[in-house]
């Protein structure tokens with residue numbers, strides 16, 4: 417059966433802004449499931465064109481201040497969300513707990529708002545992202561099986577990321593990742609607010625539970641959950 421394709425107004429982010437760093441975590445084993453997620457055939461960021469162009473606006477504002485955006489996830493097929501749901505039901509698999517959700521029971525990840533069964537990412541105008549100070553340092557590779565450190569540990573102890581210090585790592589399912597959690601102060605809070613103010617200025621809305629999750633509004637496809645794979649092939653125009 418042929419794979420579904422993206423509508424014509426979906427684009428590869430790099431064709432709109434090649435300066436935004438892309439570290440697509442669900443293509444790699446370094447994510448809360450611990451393996452590549454279904455539907456991620458290539459490590460690329462796909463978005464609706466309006467969302468990609470708004471992200472380019474945000475990037476221009478940050479470049480002027482000596483920073484760049486880095487995306488961890490963009491369009492997410494429904495089959496990937498279904499993979500998350502299957503993983504969440506398997507309570508015997510707690511392999512990534514010590515990094516990604518040390519203080520939250522696995523049964524609560526959906527209820528507490530950290531993962532959605534119908535995700536804005538599948539509608540094509542939502543992304544997970546952070547800020548990196550320029551010049552960007554390389555990120556250290558993740559090796560499956562390496563010791564895991566809680567995602568809310570001090571920056572020099574948790575998994576090294578070349579981003580600024582946001583107080584937690586990406587996909588840290590914990591109240592400390594709530595964007596305006598009052599325990600996050602000083603430089604970490606300033607970094608979250610730099611991302612929030614820049615993204616809001618470009619038309620994005622943040623999810624209060626996750627400092628990294630933003631949706632462009634108005635969404636071109638507010639009610640459609642796409643399932644084409646994350647791949648350049650999904651964007652080939654034709655027929």
Ligand SMILES: C[C@@H](N)C(=O)N[C@H](C)C(=O)O
Pocket residue numbers: 489529530531532533534535536537544587626629
């Ligand atoms: C899983 C996390 N990166 C995320 O995007 N969470 C929101 C709630 C979602 O799944 O849409």
Ligand SMILES: [Zn+2]
Pocket residue numbers: 489537542543544628629630
């Ligand atoms: Zn997200």
